[in-house]
Amino acid sequence: MRFCPAFLLLFPICLTACEPALEPGPRVSFVGSSRFNPASRRITAAGDTIAVKVFAEAGKDDAPLTHLVIKAHYQPRARPLIYTTTYEEGEDSLSFRLTYLDTLIQNANEFAFQSVQPARTTAGKETWTYTFTDSEGKNGVRSLYLRLGRTDSAAAYHSYTVPLQAPGAFGRRSFLALREGLALPSFSLRTLPDNQKLVDLVYVPGSTTINPGLATTTDAGLKLPWVGRATELYRTPLTASAFTNYATTEDLTNIVTQYQNQRFTPTTRTGPLTKDQVIAFRTPDNKYGLLLVQDIITTGIRTLVLQVRITK
Known part of the structure; x- marks a missing residue:
């Protein structure tokens, strides 16, 4: 009986597992500079503003960008909270989701959007998510979070x-x-x-x-x-x-x-x-x-x- 070396049998499997997606969606990245915030961070002032610039490009030429949605997820909610002894951070029943922007894009292969966004005024965490969709319905997503602590939350x-x-x-x-x-x-x-x-x-x-x-x-x-x-x-x-x-x-x-x-x-x-x-x-x-x-x-x-x- 003849045997194939084990590495030859595994080689096709490795190729399949390691190969990048054959049909990638939009590529999304944050633009960093002295003005624009490209990463998650802690904020120190309630009601501060954060300048963000996000850039997306189509995964392929025949699947242009068609849609951008920006959402903020507040944990706990953005509205003031009267804390109880049973409160637990991250409790989803007290979270709040806000759609900041929902807009169509006119079939662009590249698209940049910048805005000065409001940070929360109550203590907690907020996660900003930027989702670009192309003409084939594929999504590209990037997100960052901001956290505010307050000594007077009670x-x-x-x-x-x-x-x-x-x-x-x-x-x-x-x-x-x-x-x-x-x-x-x-x-x-x-x-x-x-x-x-x-x-x-x-x-x-x-x-x-x-x-x-x-x-x-x-x-x-x-x-x-x-x-x-x-x-x-x-x-x-x-x-x-x-x-x-x-x-x-x-x-x-x-x-x-x-x-x-x-x-x-x-x-x-x-x-x-x-x-x-x-x-x-x-x-x-x-x-x-x-x-x-x-x-x-x-x-x-x-x-x-x-x-x-x-x-x-």
């Missing part, structure tokens, strides 16, 4: 500072979800009903002589193509130093109730804002809070810098 209220930008090119962050502390661009809302249900406020541009303001998403003048959240805004005479004195659920609830008859005209707009102005608000789900106009930036990209305190 406080009775949630606080953060967030920049809200004037509308403009490249989907600037003009919409604010008060509970989550997320500033979102218009492209995150246009065709995504779940995101539309989150946002409370919109940046209202001013002019060279008039400061910008804020409007709720129910404001008729915005002509938004969806039904907005009926968050209520109230005038207050509070100062910036007084703002810091409201540090409990009872404090915030009482001060909002005290000024609930001090409505703006129209009730859905603040009109031009001034630095250090304090506005009280109540969301449709009865979360009470105060908003301080920390700064009004009029050079470069016009921006309102807001400090927010909101009950959990």
Whole structure:
């Protein structure tokens, strides 16, 4: 009897196992630079922004790129959490998923996308996933995660500072979800009903002589193509130093109730804002809070810098 050497019998198996995919999908990579963040990292400031640039190329010439979806997975949820003794990190029932962008691509063999994305304001982890699809339905995926720790997570209220930008090119962050502390661009809302249900406020541009303001998403003048959240805004005479004195659920609830008859005209707009102005608000789900106009930036990209305190 003749025997083949064992290595000859195994050789075809090795070829099959080690051979790269015969029909690869899109190739996706992050672009790193002094501006763009290409990797997972820990963030130190609630409400920070992360600049990301992602590049994809088709796996083959006759299967161009057709679709890009960017999603964020928050663990725990982006909304403030009242921690219990039974809480366990990574518990999926407390997680939250947000579709940041869902857009078609016009049959491109290469595609680059860059954005300045909002980081969470509550403690926890968020995983950003970038999925490119080609004309054959094959996917290429890259992801990174961000983690934020806070020493005041057990406080009775949630606080953060967030920049809200004037509308403009490249989907600037003009919409604010008060509970989550997320500033979102218009492209995150246009065709995504779940995101539309989150946002409370919109940046209202001013002019060279008039400061910008804020409007709720129910404001008729915005002509938004969806039904907005009926968050209520109230005038207050509070100062910036007084703002810091409201540090409990009872404090915030009482001060909002005290000024609930001090409505703006129209009730859905603040009109031009001034630095250090304090506005009280109540969301449709009865979360009470105060908003301080920390700064009004009029050079470069016009921006309102807001400090927010909101009950959990």
